[in-house]
Amino acid sequence: MPSYLSNIPQLALKEILCYLDHKSILPLRKTCHSIRNSIGHLKPDLHFTSIHFQLTPNNIFIELFYKEETLRKCVTICYIKTESGCEIRCGPKKIHLENEDFAEVALGDYELFLTYQSMTLNWFELNLEYFQLDPLADTRVLEPIAQKVLNRTETVLARKDRPLKTENFRMTVIRQEQAVKILKMIDTESLKLVSIHGKTLTPMIRMKCDELEKLEQWKKAEKLELWRFNFVSPIEKIIHFVEVNVFLKMVSMNDVLEVKKIFLQSSKLQKVSIKYDYFKDADQFIPVLGQFQYKPSQYGERKWSWFYRHSNSNHVLCITQTSHITPKPKYIEFVLLKTLDLTRAELEVLYPYKRCEPTLKLTRGSSHILLLPFIFLFKTLDFLFNFSFPSSSIMNKLLLSLLFFSFLAIVFAHPHHHHHKKRGGVKKIVKVITVGSGKPGFPGKRPQKHSSSSSSSSSSEEILADPVTDAPPKCDDGWLSFKRPTGLWCVLVGNKGGGNHQFSHSEAEKICEQHSATLTGLQNDEERMEVANEALHQLGEIKIENGAVWLGAETTPACKQKNCGPHDTFKWTDGHTIGTAGFHFGKNEPDENNYDGIHACLQQIVMTKTFKQQAHEEWLDAFKHGDLDKYKCENPEKPKTRLYACGRKAR
Amino acid sequence: MSVENAPVVDVDEAAIPVEKKMYYRFESNDKKEFRVSELAIQQSETLNRLVEAMGYTSEDVENKPAIAIENIDGKTLKLVFQWCEHHKGEAIPVDDGSVPKIVEIPEFDAKLMDIDNGLLFKLIWAADYLNIVQLLNVSCKKVANMAQGKTPAQLRRVYLLPSDEEDEAAKRAAQEAQDPRAREVEEEFEERKRQGGNSFF
Numbered sequence: 001m002p003s004y005l006s007n008i009p010q011l012a013l014k015e016i017l018c019y020l021d022h023k024s025i026l027p028l029r030k031t032c033h034s035i036r037n038s039i040g041h042l043k044p045d046l047h048f049t050s051i052h053f054q055l056t057p058n059n060i061f062i063e064l065f066y067k068e069e070t071l072r073k074c075v076t077i078c079y080i081k082t083e084s085g086c087e088i089r090c091g092p093k094k095i096h097l098e099n100e101d102f103a104e105v106a107l108g109d110y111e112l113f114l115t116y117q118s119m120t121l122n123w124f125e126l127n128l129e130y131f132q133l134d135p136l137a138d139t140r141v142l143e144p145i146a147q148k149v150l151n152r153t154e155t156v157l158a159r160k161d162r163p164l165k166t167e168n169f170r171m172t173v174i175r176q177e178q179a180v181k182i183l184k185m186i187d188t189e190s191l192k193l194v195s196i197h198g199k200t201l202t203p204m205i206r207m208k209c210d211e212l213e214k215l216e217q218w219k220k221a222e223k224l225e226l227w228r229f230n231f232v233s234p235i236e237k238i239i240h241f242v243e244v245n246v247f248l249k250m251v252s253m254n255d256v257l258e259v260k261k262i263f264l265q266s267s268k269l270q271k272v273s274i275k276y277d278y279f280k281d282a283d284q285f286i287p288v289l290g291q292f293q294y295k296p297s298q299y300g301e302r303k304w305s306w307f308y309r310h311s312n313s314n315h316v317l318c319i320t321q322t323s324h325i326t327p328k329p330k331y332i333e334f335v336l337l338k339t340l341d342l343t344r345a346e347l348e349v350l351y352p353y354k355r356c357e358p359t360l361k362l363t364r365g366s367s368h369i370l371l372l373p374f375i376f377l378f379k380t381l382d383f384l385f386n387f388s389f390p391s392s393s394i395m396n397k398l399l400l401s402l403l404f405f406s407f408l409a410i411v412f413a414h415p416h417h418h419h420h421k422k423r424g425g426v427k428k429i430v431k432v433i434t435v436g437s438g439k440p441g442f443p444g445k446r447p448q449k450h451s452s453s454s455s456s457s458s459s460s461e462e463i464l465a466d467p468v469t470d471a472p473p474k475c476d477d478g479w480l481s482f483k484r485p486t487g488l489w490c491v492l493v494g495n496k497g498g499g500n501h502q503f504s505h506s507e508a509e510k511i512c513e514q515h516s517a518t519l520t521g522l523q524n525d526e527e528r529m530e531v532a533n534e535a536l537h538q539l540g541e542i543k544i545e546n547g548a549v550w551l552g553a554e555t556t557p558a559c560k561q562k563n564c565g566p567h568d569t570f571k572w573t574d575g576h577t578i579g580t581a582g583f584h585f586g587k588n589e590p591d592e593n594n595y596d597g598i599h600a601c602l603q604q605i606v607m608t609k610t611f612k613q614q615a616h617e618e619w620l621d622a623f624k625h626g627d628l629d630k631y632k633c634e635n636p637e638k639p640k641t642r643l644y645a646c647g648r649k650a651r
Numbered sequence: 652m653s654v655e656n657a658p659v660v661d662v663d664e665a666a667i668p669v670e671k672k673m674y675y676r677f678e679s680n681d682k683k684e685f686r687v688s689e690l691a692i693q694q695s696e697t698l699n700r701l702v703e704a705m706g707y708t709s710e711d712v713e714n715k716p717a718i719a720i721e722n723i724d725g726k727t728l729k730l731v732f733q734w735c736e737h738h739k740g741e742a743i744p745v746d747d748g749s750v751p752k753i754v755e756i757p758e759f760d761a762k763l764m765d766i767d768n769g770l771l772f773k774l775i776w777a778a779d780y781l782n783i784v785q786l787l788n789v790s791c792k793k794v795a796n797m798a799q800g801k802t803p804a805q806l807r808r809v810y811l812l813p814s815d816e817e818d819e820a821a822k823r824a825a826q827e828a829q830d831p832r833a834r835e836v837e838e839e840f841e842e843r844k845r846q847g848g849n850s851f852f
Contacts, residue, residue, distance in 0.1 A: 004810050004812075005812055020799075024800075033819065034813075
């Protein structure tokens with residue numbers, strides 16, 4: 001009887017197998033012994049792109065990724081420990097093996113996958129999940145199995161003709177030696193990322209990585225990701241990486257300074273990111289790191305940035321501390337920036353002296369000169385409300401003194417400024433603003449190109465001489481950016497300038513005018529929620545849990561009293577917002593009240609999740625955070641605290 | 652068998668200048684004779700070396716007996732030489748070991764290989780023996796395509812593979828013939844069976 005495939009020469013069989021992936025090769029192994037022998041001998045690549053192995057006390061998961069045409073696909077095999085043996089699940093297939101140990105069965109298959117793998121993997125992951133539910137009990141169960149897994153994996157990798165190639169290597173371990181055991185078997189040439197997630201019973205403990213850093217694999221990799229390992233000092237440890245990500249329960253100023261030192265010495269480091277839950281001595285930030293830039297961003301994040309000149313003169317080290325309104329881990333990022341890419345505001349922090357010149361020019365228009373004291377007042381208030389730093393006590397003192405000082409400065413500087421432009425005084429004021437200004441956004445604030453006449457020869461002159469010109473339109477710092485089909489739309493949410501945060505719709509409109517903007521409409525739910533969340537975030541900073549945002553909409557003449565439905569009662573007034581997708585009202589809204597005035601106004605209700613239960617304000621039951629409400633335009637009481645959402649086209 | 656009666660592969664006359672045209676004569680194991688151009692022979696590393704070593708002149712080719720290829724029958728050899736004539740002058744691909752290997756089957760090759768599996772496997776065998784890299788590529792690719800999405804039982808039918816029981820019976824027969832090599836193989840595959848026996852795959 002002819003037996004086609006088992007009779008053909010090895011070379012031809014090898015050739016045939018190289019066109020096949022696991023979906024054909026694994027069934028082929030099951031056809032007959034001779035083919036299985038040949039395949040076992042040829043070790044054809046199964047065309048996996050990533051191999052993940054995860055061990056938990058009672059399960060093992062093997063995830064195998066592969067490409068089909070252009071799609072990325074994944075097959076997961078689950079080995080479950082049962083009373084009498086082991087159950088294996090793979091997609092809809094399920095088999096039970098009596099008296100078999102789940103780890104042994106899984107390792108048998110894992111060995112096959114690793115042995116056959118010859119292509120460079122995208123990811124190799126081996127996660128030993130010691131602490132799934134009950135750390136102590138789990139550890140007891142897991143320890144012998146983990147040992148078996150590591151030993152077997154090491155043996156299999158050692159037996160390969162060529163070391164296993166992978167670009168990204170990740171392990172979850174409880175001891176350094178576990179990671180060393182496997183990482184040392186990996187091919188050094190293809191390796192790009194080494195990622196070791198350490199788990200410890202006491203999260204505060206940092207593991208040593210002295211053995212890991214001796215490995216060639218560590219030295220050759222470009223990126224490093226380390227959890228719960230002590231990663232700083234001595235410097236040589238991470239200086240050769242391009243990117244380093246670290247996660248720790250607690251960090252200290254000492255860590256920050258060490259990384260800064262390493263960063264400024266390294267010719268390779270581009271980025272170091274430290275995520276953390278607690279900062280041990282956050283009050284040291286300002287005293288140690290000095291002048292900074294503060295930026296609340298649209299996603300409920302607040303950022304403080306410091307800038308340092310790098311040994312490479314075209315680059316600047318930017319240290320940014322970011323915290324969230326939600327209890328996410330905070331992080332500090334060290335990023336190497338090209339000096340040319342810095343924004344104006346960032347350059348001003350790096351080169352504080354150059355600040356006063358352009359600012360004077362900007363405010364020199366006659367109408368602005370008259371507004372100047374008010375602007376300073378706004379800015380100072382803005383500064384006060386916007387600004388809250390983790391290290392409260394020192395910062396509060398600093399704030400108060402700055403506030404006091406700026407008031408004095410306004411009072412004294414104003415007449416001079418108005419008539420003679422006395423520079424000294426202005427310089428100081430402007431500097432105060434630099435430190436605190438979270439929300440710039442004055443009309444015409446974007447600087448004109450100014451020449452470096454003073455020939456002070458510093459490189460900052462050159463840098464400043466070519467500020468953002470011809471750049472695509474974008475929103476100023478502190479403004480939300482909405483990409484609309486009609487162009488980029490910028491929205492400033494705030495509650496400053498309205499005296500005790502209580503102001504009518506028309507007063508809000510006036511504040512917007514000062515920003516060359518108008519009360520904004522909402523194009524869709526995304527915009528609606530982003531405005532609401534930004535408003536809530538700002539309320540959070542003044543410890544208020546409920547407020548309302550004035551929006552740019554009014555009732556149509558026919559529907560001032562009558563409810564014409566959610567989409568037709570109001571129309572947007574900002575001249576840019578179109579459509580009705582942003583109209584999402586609370587229950588029984590728009591209401592049928594006949595409010596005073598020629599039309600009714602639109603407010604957006606903003607509140608924290610817990611506010612309703614505490615407040616016992618019945619009217620609020622109809623609203624969720626972010627819902628819209630028809631309301632009178634003047635003398636609003638419900639709720640008392642007001643915000644505005646001003647919109648304008650990006651410039 | 653005389654030269655005149657031999658089945659001769661069609662050759663595109665226009666492709667090669669007349670004066671440089673050099674043919675070789677080959678004979679299959681069932682005594683069918685083929686005339687193949689020098690350029691077409693270059694596709695086969697094995698034959699190319701052979702004719703280089705022989706250093707035949709045009710007269711030698713006509714006067715000496717045809718070169719015998721003892722392992723390949725006429726039906727298969729015809730396909731091989733048809734393929735070589737069609738692809739003559741093309742560069743021979745170098746296997747750089749990159750996986751997955753990407754091979755397209757051209758229309759001519761697809762038509763040529765529109766044959767029963769028995770002949771297709773003979774063609775692979777011949778391509779391997781004669782070391783015709785690109786023919787081996789496309790024929791193996793065709794066989795590989797046949798495996799897509801098949802269960803082990805279907806694969807056995809497609810590739811005419813024995814079941815495990817038949818396989819074992821064959822091994823036993825070989826062992827009984829006291830071939831020491833068979834015992835070795837037997838041991839090896841018993842070992843494999845043990846390793847793979849409790850596996851999901």
